[in-house]
Structure formats: structure tokens, C-alpha cells
Amino acid sequence: MSIMSRHERPTLVQAMIRGLRGRCPNCDRGSLYWKYLKVEPRCQVCGHDIAQYPADDGPAYFTILIVGHLLVAPLLFFPIIWQAPAAIMLPATLIPLAVATLVILPRVKGAFIGLLYALKVKASDAHLHTADMAD
Incomplete structure (x- = not known):
């Protein structure tokens, strides 16, 4: 079995x-990645073909949405952000935002792959989503 x-x-x-x-x-036991954002071709535990789920640009868009709207936008309500000298505020805001982006991106990509898995969307289904404009 x-x-x-x-x-x-x-x-x-x-x-x-x-x-x-x-x-x-x-299976929830095998690792999804073998490097930072490189998806394992097959699960080392159950042998499931993980590489068949086309994450593409979706995770990047959701990461931008999360970082931009949930982290950056609220900062603009604090006057110190736009009144302080740019030489101080640029590194003080951009470095934490870059770190937050790098921390959030693999998690969002993993959730996105989980979504594609649950919805049974595979890379081999791409022909179903592209219209042939010659017809």
C-alpha cells in the first residue's frame, strides 16, 4: 500500500x-523546496510530482500586495516617514521591507502551490487557458 x-x-x-x-x-511530510524558491521536482516522501504546478508570477504579485498594502501603506500615516531626511528614512524603511519581502515570498509561493494542488491546476492544462486568436 x-x-x-x-x-x-x-x-x-x-x-x-x-x-x-x-x-x-x-503528504505534509516532504519538503516543498530544495533551495530558496526552487521547488522539488518530486516529494522525497510520497513521490508526488510537485513541479507540475505552475506558480509562475502569482506568488510575486501576492507578495507585492501584502508588503505594499499591508506593511507600507500604514507607514505613510506616520509623519516621521515623510518629514525625516531621506538619507535616514530610505535605508530605515527599504531594508526592513526587502527583508520582509524575502521572508514572505517563499511562504506565499508555497501557499500558491497548495492552492494549485487543491484546485488540480497543472502546467499541462495551459492550453485550456490560452485562446487561439487565429480562429
Whole structure:
């Protein structure tokens, strides 16, 4: 009996949480990444083909949304941000924002891959989403 047949397919939320934690969306035991943002081709535990889920630019857009709207926008309400000298405020704000972006991006990408897994969206389905304009 294989590992995949011993457990139920996770719900959408469970798959996203597994990806958020950097784990295989199928079994929750294997690692999702083998480098910073490089997805494992196959789960080392259950053998699930993780590379089939096309994350593409989606995680970057959501990371920009999170960092830009939830972290940067509230800072603009504090007068010190726009009244202090630029030589002080630029590094004081850009360095933490760059670090936050680098910390958030792999988690968002993992959740995005979990979402694609739960919705059964695969790279091989790309032809379904592109219109042939010659017709």
C-alpha cells in the first residue's frame, strides 16, 4: 500500500497551509523546496510530482500586495516617514521591507502551490487557458 492511498486528499485550506509551511501539499511530510524558491521536482516522501504546478508570477504579485498594502501603506500615516531626511528614512524603511519581502515570498509561493494542488491546476492544462486568436 502506498503512502498516497493511506490518506485522504487534503482540503483547499489544508493544502495551502501545508504549502505555507514549505511542506508537500499531498503528504505534509516532504519538503516543498530544495533551495530558496526552487521547488522539488518530486516529494522525497510520497513521490508526488510537485513541479507540475505552475506558480509562475502569482506568488510575486501576492507578495507585492501584502508588503505594499499591508506593511507600507500604514507607514505613510506616520509623519516621521515623510518629514525625516531621506538619507535616514530610505535605508530605515527599504531594508526592513526587502527583508520582509524575502521572508514572505517563499511562504506565499508555497501557499500558491497548495492552492494549485487543491484546485488540480497543472502546467499541462495551459492550453485550456490560452485562446487561439487565429480562429
